Structures are given as structure tokens and as C-alpha cells.
Amino acid sequence: MAKKKSEPQILSSVTNALRILKSFSTFEPTKKVGELAESLGLAKSTVSRLLSTLASEGFVIKDPETQAYRLGISVLTLAGIVTNDLDIHKEAAPVLHKLVNDTGETTHLAVMDGLDTIYIHKEECYHPVRILTHLGRRNPSYCTSSGKVLLAYSDDHIVEDIINKGLVSYTKNSITDPDLLRSELEMVREKKYAVSTEELTEGTKSVAAPIRDYTGKVVSAITVVGPIQRMKEYKIRDIAKKVSEAGKEASERLGYDERFFSR
Incomplete structure (x- = not known):
């Protein structure tokens, strides 16, 4: 009789530690033991031990006054390794920078993760009034231009x-x-591009276009975002053209050749 293939073992302690790390967000950058225990359905003693372990490795930091925890430098270090190792990140970075100069607005590189869209790179514009966006933040895909493209x-x-x-x-x-x-x-x-007008955040408008890899698959979206006061409707067509051209350039840097997919 053939041996039954063993299932991979999942360590609950590791799973719970990762759940703790993933529970932090832009809107909730600090959390206390009780809050985490309640939201994750874990015992306070379990959460306390896991946080102590994570703190010892620099993944969280405890504020001695408030007793609340926040993410540590070790998370940032790993994030830097991931983004720097992504071909899309390396190839699209100069394209994003050029797009800022061409449009005068902030640009992003976004990818899908599950059902959400995440910004993995950002080039800030030079205007004193800017749109507040965050790298690593999860956005509902149907409410953003980059998400709709993806x-x-x-x-x-x-x-x-x-x-x-x-x-x-x-x-x-x-x-x-x-x-x-x-x-x-x-x-x-x-149209080969998407527009989002105040669909997620009031006062903002964005335009996004796809980025393809060498197989022709859309792997990311390049986005321009700004306040609606500057992103006037009569400018959108011109911005969309520039964003689409930037998407094509980034795609070519990843090895995409449109000639092979237009036959």
C-alpha cells in the first residue's frame, strides 16, 4: 500500500504571531494586549507571550508609558528586502519618477494581494498640498483606479x-x-486605463494603467493621484495618455513586446 502523503504541519504559535503583525495598520499603528486578544480571539496570556517574543527579535516595540505595541524596525528591514528584490519595483521606479515630472502629481505602483490592492512604491509630487497615501496600505480594489485596472x-x-x-x-x-x-x-x-473620482476618499482623483510582464500578463498598475482641484476633468485625457505611456514603458522594461500579442 502506498504511503499517504503527509500534510504540511502548521504551527499555531507562528500563525498567531503573524496574525498579530498583520493586525497593525495605518489607522491602528499601536495596539495593546487586551485589544489584540479580543480582536484575534486569543487569551491575553498567549498574546502577551507572543508579543514578548516578537519584541525580542525587533518585530514590535513596546511603549513603556502607554503599554501599547507598534511595529519594529525588523519589519521595515524585511519589507525593504522584498521590494528591492521585485523586478517590477526595480524596473518601474524610474518610470514613476518621470511620470511625477510629467504630470506634477504623486505616482504609485500597485499590486493585487488577495482581493485588495496594495501600494508597493510611491514617488511624491512637489506640490505643498499632497494626497496622504501609505505604502503597504490595503485598499478595496473596486474603489481605486489601480484596483479597477487589476x-x-x-x-x-x-x-x-x-x-x-x-x-x-x-x-x-x-x-x-x-x-x-x-x-x-x-x-x-x-480604454486600457481607469479613473476613480472620490470613490474611496473624498477630494481625490486618480488615473491608472496596466503594467504587463513578458508573458503579457497584467502584474501591476501604475497610478497618478491628486486632489480634484488639480485633477480637473479637462486634464484627465492628457493624464491618462501619460499614465498609459508610462505603463507601456514599464511593461517593456519587464520584457513585454506588444508586437507578439497584437497579431
Whole structure:
């Protein structure tokens, strides 16, 4: 009788430690033991031991006055290794910088992670009034231009999973109708770029275009974002053209050759 293939062993302690690290966010940069225990459904003693272990390795830091924890430098070190090792990050960085000069607005590089969109690189604009965005922040894909680009070229089941999860309204412009979202994504495929006007955050507007790898697969989105006062409607077509050109340049840097996919 053939031996049954053993299942990989999952260590609950490691899983819980990672859950703790992932619970920190831009909106909740510090957390106390009790808060983590309640949100994760763990005993306070378990959370306390895991935090002590993470602190000993520099992954979290404890504030002696508030007794709250925040992420440590070790997380930043690992994040730097990941981004620097990504081909898309290395190849797109100079394109993003050029796009800032061409548009005068902040640019981002975004990828899909699960059902969310994450910024993995950012080039800040020179305006004194800027849009506050954060690297590593998870955004609902259907509410951002970069997310809509990535969704437009994703497998259908991903779009349906997002719809089944529920299209939450963040502003009055958020897309909450499934059919409207599907139509929007079809339009993105036709235009080859996406626009988001105050769909996630009021007062902001963004334009995004796809970046493809050498196989033709859309692996990232390049985005320009700014306040609606500067991102006027009559400027959008020109910005979209520049963003699309930047997306093509980044794609070519990754080995994409449009001639092989247009036959």
C-alpha cells in the first residue's frame, strides 16, 4: 500500500504571531494586549507571550508609558528586502519618477494581494498640498483606479468573490452595484486605463494603467493621484495618455513586446 502523503504541519504559535503583525495598520499603528486578544480571539496570556517574543527579535516595540505595541524596525528591514528584490519595483521606479515630472502629481505602483490592492512604491509630487497615501496600505480594489485596472484583467472569479464579499460604500461615489462594477471593468479593458473620482476618499482623483510582464500578463498598475482641484476633468485625457505611456514603458522594461500579442 502506498504511503499517504503527509500534510504540511502548521504551527499555531507562528500563525498567531503573524496574525498579530498583520493586525497593525495605518489607522491602528499601536495596539495593546487586551485589544489584540479580543480582536484575534486569543487569551491575553498567549498574546502577551507572543508579543514578548516578537519584541525580542525587533518585530514590535513596546511603549513603556502607554503599554501599547507598534511595529519594529525588523519589519521595515524585511519589507525593504522584498521590494528591492521585485523586478517590477526595480524596473518601474524610474518610470514613476518621470511620470511625477510629467504630470506634477504623486505616482504609485500597485499590486493585487488577495482581493485588495496594495501600494508597493510611491514617488511624491512637489506640490505643498499632497494626497496622504501609505505604502503597504490595503485598499478595496473596486474603489481605486489601480484596483479597477487589476480587476479588469483578473480572473472572473476574483471579481465575483469581491462582489459576494459585499461592495461597501466609502463615499457617495463608491460603486456598490455589481452590474455597474462589471460594466466599469469592461470599460477599463476598452480604454486600457481607469479613473476613480472620490470613490474611496473624498477630494481625490486618480488615473491608472496596466503594467504587463513578458508573458503579457497584467502584474501591476501604475497610478497618478491628486486632489480634484488639480485633477480637473479637462486634464484627465492628457493624464491618462501619460499614465498609459508610462505603463507601456514599464511593461517593456519587464520584457513585454506588444508586437507578439497584437497579431
